[in-house]
Amino acid sequence: MVEPDGKLKKRTLYSDEIREVIKQAIISEELKPGERVVETRWAKKLGVSQSPVREAIRDLEMMGFIENRPYQGAFVRKMDKKDVIDAYYVREALEMAAMRYAVEVITDDQLEDILNVMEEMKQAVKDGNFELFVEKDSLFHEKIMQVSNNELLIKLWNQCKIREYTSISAWISDLTLETLAERHNSLYLALKTKNKEMAIEAVTEHFEVLIEEMNNIS
Amino acid sequence: MVEPDGKLKKRTLYSDEIREVIKQAIISEELKPGERVVETRWAKKLGVSQSPVREAIRDLEMMGFIENRPYQGAFVRKMDKKDVIDAYYVREALEMAAMRYAVEVITDDQLEDILNVMEEMKQAVKDGNFELFVEKDSLFHEKIMQVSNNELLIKLWNQCKIREYTSISAWISDLTLETLAERHNSLYLALKTKNKEMAIEAVTEHFEVLIEEMNNIS
DNA sequence: GTATTAACGATTATAGATAATTTTGACAAG
DNA sequence: CTTGTCAAAATTATCTATAATCGTTAATAC
Incomplete structure (x- = not known):
């Protein structure tokens, strides 16, 4: 599998790699919300068979990028304001649970x-x-x-983190990045002082x- | 597809149906924790091809029943005390989020x-x-x-609800079901009075x- | 003219076969 | 007795082919 010039030449693509390719296509809006993701098309395009593409699409469905209807096909998920806000509520619940425990351990x-x-984020x-x-920012929360x-x-x-990708670029310009970055201070401080209430x-x-900011867009 | 005797005779099983069969095998402990789930075996056993079995296994992995390692196979997930407690913490976070919003709407x-x-639960x-x-009980929370x-x-x-199936039967006997059932009263009352703090x-x-009770087991 | 059905094309879902990878077990060397 | 190598077996991952299903369009009946 190693060619004379030292490059790796793979016989075929794994479903994981195919998943990443399609994911990037969605994030970059090459594939637009609502658009169809046809198994056979991508198979031909990538020079692989239908099977790994199918698996990739199923994974992307689980990750929230795609909506799948039996015998009808896969579609890039449309994300409206409510979807994004809903995701924030869930993230709040999950990160709250994490923080409550984190301050103790x-x-x-x-x-x-x-x-x-956090410093790298501010530098960015x-x-x-x-x-x-x-x-x-994503890494900080992770x-x-x-x-x-x-x-x-x-x-x-x-x-639920995934759902940001497609939306964040649409509204981030309305905010100063600095404000966003500064807001992480209090999260860090709560952890540092191990103060549950502050967390x-x-x-x-x-x-x-x-x-709030999401609501003010429309 | 309808036979003379009126019974439905399907050409083949869909992956959804296969998933349910394997799921039941796991819940009923016919397949024990740690045991391997071999695609080709189940395909032969159910008289279908490998493809839908593979999909079923992938679904079960997403649902938390199975652990999958590339080129190594799928194994029934072992669930220890920590896993169950972890799941409770997550459920608490999610149900908390739901209740806070539910009391308002x-x-x-x-x-x-x-x-x-709740009445049906008590009757049971x-x-x-x-x-x-x-x-x-599951329906109540749902x-x-x-x-x-x-x-x-x-x-x-x-x-995360799924994770109970395999564990609940192990310890439920140590509790009186009545106590468990009664505890749902305060949840209902909070909803009825639309009292956020009570929720x-x-x-x-x-x-x-x-x-607490989970901790007191082994 | 409208509604119902039939046939077609496109696509998904599964079947059957092959390639790639890991695991196992026998055997030899230290 | 342990370790390492190799080939065979078992199994996963992918490929190719086929069957089932859906949406559309055209034809037919009313």
Whole structure:
């Protein structure tokens, strides 16, 4: 499988890789909301058979990117304002659960790790690097979730986090990134001081603001 | 497709049906935790091809029944005490979110519906019908979730609810079913009086007790 | 003209066969 | 007795082909 020039040449693509390709197509809006995702088309396009494409589509359905109707096909999920707000409510519940537990068990190493991510996030804002900000923001919350050490919690959280991708770019411009970044301070502070009430307050406020801003778009 | 005797004779099984068959095998412990679920075996056993069995297994993985490792196979998930407690914490978070919203929007019809289910649940206890109790208990909570009108919330809740199946039978005998049934009263009352604080209190207590009892087992 | 049905094309879902990967077990070397 | 190598067996992942289903359009009956 290793060619003379040292490059890897794979015989075929795995369903995981196909999933990522289609996912990127959705995120980049190459595939638009409501549009159909035809198994055979993508199979031909990627030079693979129908089976792994089918699996990829099923995975994307579970992740919330796609809606699947029996014998009718798969469609890129349309996400309206309510969907996004609903997702925020769920995320609030899950991150609240994580934080309540995290303040009791977080280690110094984990605290430092999270602080670093927050600094990188602020730097990304200063540099005006939107992509990097989104990545670091996501990582910041992910680190907190991981402290909870609750596999199921993390799994579900990942499923509702996804829904941001397609919407965030639409409204982020109306906010100053700085404000968003600064808001993570209180989350970090609650963890650092191991203050449960502050943690609850911080999460509540974090999402109140996000939901509020989402409501003001229309 | 309809035979002379009037029975339906299907050409083949759909993956959904296969999923249910395997799920039942897991719940009934015909397939034990840790045991392997071999695609080709089940295909032969059910007289279908590998494809729909594979899909069924993937679905069961998403539902938390099965653990899948690439090129190694699928195994019935082992569920230890921590897994069950973790699931309770997540359920608490999700049901809390649902209740907070439900008290504000619940209609009289929905209230009556929930009351009826609660009565049926208590009746099942009186009759000593364990299976029916579990079904009604599940339905009770499901109805509350539905009031929230948050699709994502319901979807995730369904995923963590599943984890009870395999564990509940192991410890339920140590509790009086009556106590369990009675505990739903405060949940209903909070909804009826549309009292947010009472709702929060009720959910918190409900799961505190469940988690406590889970901890007191082995 | 409208409603109902039949046939077609496109696509999904499954079947049957092949390729890729891991696991197992026998055997040899240390 | 342990470790490592190799081939065979078992199983997963994918490929190709076929069957089932849906949506549409055209034809027919009323």
